[in-house]
Amino acid sequence: xxxxxxxxxVRIPSPLRNLTAGQGEVTGxxxxxxxxxxxLDGRHPGLKARLCLADGxxxxxxNIFVDEEDVRFLGGLDTTLRAGSRVSILPAVAGGCC
Numbered sequence: 001x002x003x004x005x006x007x008x009x010v011r012i013p014s015p016l017r018n019l020t021a022g023q024g025e026v027t028g029x030x031x032x033x034x035x036x037x038x039x040l041d042g043r044h045p046g047l048k049a050r051l052c053l054a055d056g057x058x059x060x061x062x063n064i065f066v067d068e069e070d071v072r073f074l075g076g077l078d079t080t081l082r083a084g085s086r087v088s089i090l091p092a093v094a095g096g097c098c
Contacts, residue, residue, distance in 0.1 A: 010087040022037060024082065025054045033064065046051040050091065052077075063090045 007027040012020050020026055026044070028036045041048035043063065051062050057077070058064065064071045065088045071079045 002010070004032075006083045007085060008081045008083070008085045010040065011089065012037070013089055015090055015091055016047065016050055016089065019047050021086060028081075028087075030081050030083050032065065032077065033075075033079045033081060033087070036081055036087065037077070061092045062090070063092055065090070 005087055008029060008030055010026050012024055012026060014024075017024060021044075026040060028039050032061070037048050051059060052066070053059050066074060066079055066081060067086055068088075071077075
């Protein structure tokens with residue numbers, strides 16, 4: 001059995017918890033962000049479609065942080081995730097007053 005210290009911890013925002021049976025945190029295998037999203041989509045179908053565009057790139061409507069660093073300034077989907085990494089998914093906030 002794998003200990004949680006050997007896994008990547010992923011914080012799931014409220015709007016996506018319907019895909020994770022209400023779980024606010026799930027775990028995955030270290031590797032890359034791309035492989036983690038594929039793994040999680042296998043267990044929680046529809047998650048990848050909410051995070052990525054049809055071409056496979058990250059959607060502009062979601063922000064993903066690895067250990068508090070925006071993946072857009074790291075390696076994007078090729079960002080390396082190590083055992084114990086913490087991934088936070090945050091829906092982008094848009095709008096405002098004209």
